[in-house]
Amino acid sequence: MHDKLTRQFGSHRVATGVRSPEQVMEVWTSRSGAWTMVITYANGTSCIVAMGEDWLAHKIEEPARG
Numbered sequence: 485m486h487d488k489l490t491r492q493f494g495s496h497r498v499a500t501g502v503r504s505p506e507q508v509m510e511v512w513t514s515r516s517g518a519w520t521m522v523i524t525y526a527n528g529t530s531c532i533v534a535m536g537e538d539w540l541a542h543k544i545e546e547p548a549r550g
Contacts (some may be wrong), residue, residue: 485530
């Protein structure tokens with residue numbers, strides 16, 4: 485899955501999170517704004533669970549101090 489997303493679609497992994505003790509979720513994005521959500525299971529199987537367009541990452545800003 486990693487090779488296909490990287491080579492064929494020009495995507496890069498931008499986020500990873502543990503969904504459960506048995507599952508890891510990843511978000512992959514490309515420069516064009518396409519995004520792909522992948523779940524990887526403890527047995528090594530990976531599945532694309534969602535795809536879309538126009539991904540926009542938001543910058544986390546600290547509140548102003550004053």
